[in-house]
Amino acid sequence: MAKSTAVKRARRTLVWLLVIFIALAGVNTAGAIWGGGTFTPKLALDLEGGTEIILAPKTGGAAVSDEQVSQAVAIIRQRVDASGVSEAQISTQGGQNIVVSIPGTPDDATLARIEASAKLDFRAVLVSTTADVPTTTPTPGLDATPTVAPTNASDLNYITPALEDQFLNIDCTSTAATDAGQAPADQPLVACGEDGAKYILGPVEVAGDTISNATSGVAQTSSGASTGQYVVNIFFNEQGTSEFASVTTRLSGLTGAQNQFAIVLDGKVISAPRTLAVITNGQPQISGNFDAASSKTLADQLKFGALPISFVVQSQNTISATLGSTQLISGLIAGLIGLILVVLYSIAQYRVLGAVTIASLVVAAAATYLVVDLLSWRAGYRLSLAGVAGLIVAIGITADSFIVYFERIRDELRDGRGLESSVQAGWKRAIRTIFASDLINLMAAVVLYIVAVGSVKGFALTLGLTTIIDIVVVMMFTHPVMTLLAELPYFRDGHKTSGLDPRQLGAVYRGRAQFKTPTAAVPRSKQESAGREAARRQTIAERRAAGASTLVIDPPAETETPTRSKGKDS
Amino acid sequence: MASFSDLGNDLYTGKRSFNIVGRRKLWYAIAGLLILVSVVGPFLRGGFVFGIEFSGGSQFSISQVSNASQQAGIDAVKSVDPAVVPLVSTLGQSGIRIQTDQLDDAESNQVRDALAAAYNVQPSDVTINFIGPTWGADITGQAIRGLLIFIVLAAVFMAIYFRTWKIAVSAMVALLHDLVITAGIYGITGFEITPAAVIGFLTILGYSLYDTVVVFDKIRENTVEWGDKATRTFGETVNLAVNQTLVRSINTSVVAMLPVASILVIGAFVLGAGTLRDISLALLIGIFVGTYSTIFIASPLYAQLRQNEPKVKKIDQRVLSQRANREKPAETRASAEQLKA
Numbered sequence: 089m090a091k092s093t094a095v096k097r098a099r100r101t102l103v104w105l106l107v108i109f110i111a112l113a114g115v116n117t118a119g120a121i122w123g124g125g126t127f128t129p130k131l132a133l134d135l136e137g138g139t140e141i142i143l144a145p146k147t148g149g150a151a152v153s154d155e156q157v158s159q160a161v162a163i164i165r166q167r168v169d170a171s172g173v174s175e176a177q178i179s180t181q182g183g184q185n186i187v188v189s190i191p192g193t194p195d196d197a198t199l200a201r202i203e204a205s206a207k208l209d210f211r212a213v214l215v216s217t218t219a220d221v222p223t224t225t226p227t228p229g230l231d232a233t234p235t236v237a238p239t240n241a242s243d244l245n246y247i248t249p250a251l252e253d254q255f256l257n258i259d260c261t262s263t264a265a266t267d268a269g270q271a272p273a274d275q276p277l278v279a280c281g282e283d284g285a286k287y288i289l290g291p292v293e294v295a296g297d298t299i300s301n302a303t304s305g306v307a308q309t310s311s312g313a314s315t316g317q318y319v320v321n322i323f324f325n326e327q328g329t330s331e332f333a334s335v336t337t338r339l340s341g342l343t344g345a346q347n348q349f350a351i352v353l354d355g356k357v358i359s360a361p362r363t364l365a366v367i368t369n370g371q372p373q374i375s376g377n378f379d380a381a382s383s384k385t386l387a388d389q390l391k392f393g394a395l396p397i398s399f400v401v402q403s404q405n406t407i408s409a410t411l412g413s414t415q416l417i418s419g420l421i422a423g424l425i426g427l428i429l430v431v432l433y434s435i436a437q438y439r440v441l442g443a444v445t446i447a448s449l450v451v452a453a454a455a456t457y458l459v460v461d462l463l464s465w466r467a468g469y470r471l472s473l474a475g476v477a478g479l480i481v482a483i484g485i486t487a488d489s490f491i492v493y494f495e496r497i498r499d500e501l502r503d504g505r506g507l508e509s510s511v512q513a514g515w516k517r518a519i520r521t522i523f524a525s526d527l528i529n530l531m532a533a534v535v536l537y538i539v540a541v542g543s544v545k546g547f548a549l550t551l552g553l554t555t556i557i558d559i560v561v562v563m564m565f566t567h568p569v570m571t572l573l574a575e576l577p578y579f580r581d582g583h584k585t586s587g588l589d590p591r592q593l594g595a596v597y598r599g600r601a602q603f604k605t606p607t608a609a610v611p612r613s614k615q616e617s618a619g620r621e622a623a624r625r626q627t628i629a630e631r632r633a634a635g636a637s638t639l640v641i642d643p644p645a646e647t648e649t650p651t652r653s654k655g656k657d658s
Numbered sequence: 659m660a661s662f663s664d665l666g667n668d669l670y671t672g673k674r675s676f677n678i679v680g681r682r683k684l685w686y687a688i689a690g691l692l693i694l695v696s697v698v699g700p701f702l703r704g705g706f707v708f709g710i711e712f713s714g715g716s717q718f719s720i721s722q723v724s725n726a727s728q729q730a731g732i733d734a735v736k737s738v739d740p741a742v743v744p745l746v747s748t749l750g751q752s753g754i755r756i757q758t759d760q761l762d763d764a765e766s767n768q769v770r771d772a773l774a775a776a777y778n779v780q781p782s783d784v785t786i787n788f789i790g791p792t793w794g795a796d797i798t799g800q801a802i803r804g805l806l807i808f809i810v811l812a813a814v815f816m817a818i819y820f821r822t823w824k825i826a827v828s829a830m831v832a833l834l835h836d837l838v839i840t841a842g843i844y845g846i847t848g849f850e851i852t853p854a855a856v857i858g859f860l861t862i863l864g865y866s867l868y869d870t871v872v873v874f875d876k877i878r879e880n881t882v883e884w885g886d887k888a889t890r891t892f893g894e895t896v897n898l899a900v901n902q903t904l905v906r907s908i909n910t911s912v913v914a915m916l917p918v919a920s921i922l923v924i925g926a927f928v929l930g931a932g933t934l935r936d937i938s939l940a941l942l943i944g945i946f947v948g949t950y951s952t953i954f955i956a957s958p959l960y961a962q963l964r965q966n967e968p969k970v971k972k973i974d975q976r977v978l979s980q981r982a983n984r985e986k987p988a989e990t991r992a993s994a995e996q997l998k999a
């Protein structure tokens with residue numbers, strides 16, 4: 089029988105919900121005990137404080153423009169965001185320093201990601217001390233169209249006696265020397281290689297910000313076989329492609345060290361490959377002493393953007409919260425008072441049915457807490473005061489789904505249906521509305537999460553989270569509970585305090601006896617469309633008025649007769 | 659609450675009906691006035707006030723203080739200018755950092771002296787620095803890009819789901835109305851626009867469209883079969899749907915506004931200015947205006963956009979002429995209106 093199927097399904101759904109809850113709680117507990125998680129979500133900068141890192145530009149005397157600094161801020165923000173939704177704050181200080189504030193104590197990986205400034209340039213090699221030179225493998229399919237060479241950056245006249253002296257005296261085994269590799273872009277540079285080799289390099293020919301994407305992986309031969317060697321693939325934008333093509337055009341005609349170009353990362357030569365061919369498609373591949381981790385790190389640094397200037401960490405300090413714990417507690421108390429008011433209002437509006445709203449809100453709140461705790465452990469999500477307020481409000485808005493649902497059930501009751509069929513028919517209409525409207529919220533959440541940065545991203549996560557929880561709770565809790573409650577005589581017979589009393593809902597015109605006999609017992613055809621039903625249901629007043637007068641203008645289907653019990657289905 | 663549930667019944671059956679769609683010129687006039695006030699008001703008051711997170715500000719740092727109390731710093735700044743909301747945090751073991759809106763030189767010196775006195779150090783031990791915005795142009799740029807993409811997607815979704823672009827247009831007009839008014843309130847009251855307020859703003863944006871979809875889904879249900887056999891005009895059909903969802907609209911907005919209102923009251927009157935006040939003001943106004951605009955702007959506008967379609971016009975004319983022919987008493991709408999009176 090249809091009725092018992094609905095009840096069985098409702099019971100099964102509730103069991104599944106319980107399973108999900110136990111699983112969530114279990115994962116959280118396991119995380120708290122073994123995985124470094126906690127039972128409470130982590131708090132953001134404003135509530136917990138954190139670490140403040142001040143980065144100072146390392147320019148070799150040149151002035152720093154505002155544009156360079158704000159570009160660097162944007163890039164560092166992307167890198168910080170890549171480590172999770174922690175709502176870090178990044179700003180400038182005194183017009184040139186960058187201040188990064190991270191909640192809690194950042195781990196080494198996060199610190200390294202921020203500090204690695206990844207200022208990457210390509211320079212032609214003038215002189216080198218190494219004989220063991222790695223080679224680039226140009227991507228196949230080259231079109232060797234020569235472009236007009238720029239003023240020759242491989243000209244050995246760049247080497248002044250002073251530069252030669254610096255080159256001879258530099259000690260590439262000390263870390264001080266590797267940090268010294270700074271020079272303006274249009275000047276030659278003495279730099280060290282990671283393997284200890286020394287170089288005199290020409291001016292910058294291709295800047296790192298012309299890289300549009302970078303990937304890492306194991307190199308493959310043209311037949312698709314793996315060579316087992318880790319490489320970084322660089323994809324230049326249009327400007328980088330043409331610049332790189334002209335460099336390789338010139339260098340491939342030279343011999344010895346001058347055939348090499350150097351990839352300089354933060355003043356250090358990470359690779360100085362020979363130029364075997366002219367690369368015109370803007371997709372060179374760097375091979376060197378990479379392993380899986382180091383090739384990925386380099387590719388990430390290149391992809392998240394090379395900073396326009398290099399930075400050095402000037403200071404690192406713990407900072408306290410700007411908002412005292414009183415703010416959080418006040419916020420929570422305010423939320424609690426608000427939710428108590430919601431409870432009172434629900435009871436006033438929906439009587440005992442209000443208890444279903446309250447129970448649903450409690451389930452939604454519990455689910456939100458568990459998921460936020462989980463995200464805080466796994467995805468670095470942190471709650472700011474604004475986030476707490478947002479969650480409280482979002483849970484309040486969740487109540488709309490229940491209200492839409494209850495109002496549809498009442499609409500069905502007003503049409504004289506029995507409770508059990510009202511619940512099922514009302515559900516079908518309500519869920520469609522709930523899906524459509526929640527899809528709008530979900531769309532906002534997904535788009536903002538993908539596109540936006542900083543605290544807007546955090547907001548998007550909160551919005552998406554509460555929307556999904558809303559749908560889960562209304563489908564897996566509210567509706568099954570209503571289905572089961574509809575079986576209870578208290579609700580089925582429309583007790584005055586149940587909130588579902590047909591007499592109070594104005595269904596009186598059908599006569600008492602009729603709503604005591606649930607129409608669920610009557611077999612129903614499934615053909616009737618919701619639309620036709622809607623058109624019919626909106627004319628109750630007309631029908632009443634029509635019944636009072638002799639003038640019936642509608643077709644017979646519109647009159648109230650026992651055929652009305654022909655509902656959609658259960 | 660018996661009278662309220664009676665109202666719900668009457669609205670549903672059509673026994674009682676508020677003529678919302680018909681009085682659209684009144685609602686448009688009110689909306690026009692509110693928008694005018696929201697645009698002109700902030701300029702009269704002196705423009706929007708942006709928080710330190712947007713505009714940057716002054717930073718005072720003191721190292722080696724014996725008593726790193728945050729409250730002392732707040733009090734010292736307030737003694738110079740009570741309107742400034744300082745962000746005070748301790749730095750390391752014994753450092754203190756106070757951030758304020760950008761102050762002019764005279765005020766900076768006053769604050770420096772006040773802080774020196776509060777923390778028992780020489781004024782020269784207080785370093786003053788300018789700090790840039792934490793909410794940089796990149797966040798704004800990306801957020802606006804995201805919003806534009808979302809709004810286009812939402813409009814396309816609504817046009818497809820409701821099978822008419824006119825609903826999408828109506829919803830967007832209502833959305834614009836909500837955002838202008840919410841922003842206007844900030845400009846008029848002079849509340850600082852902080853990241854928390856912007857987050858509140860974004861929540862409103864989602865809520866406004868969400869609420870519109872809920873009400874329009876009822877309009878869709880009621881109008882999907884509207885056609886040659888209709889006994890009411892298109893406008894009246896839309897009006898009935900709006901009335902039938904009125905109880906839901908009221909209940910939803912009350913339930914959503916209750917927690918916000920209590921956060922606003924506690925945030926503004928107990929704690930003073932800060933995150934909670936910033937976010938809850940935007941939300942409270944936005945939820946109210948968002949619910950209001952769905953009923954009084956989007957729905958009448960939709961009815962108006964449709965009523966000049968040839969098919970709609972034809973049916974409306976037939977309905978009206980039939981009604982006129984039948985003359986008063988049996989006519990159902992007339993009787994309904996009499997009941998109302």
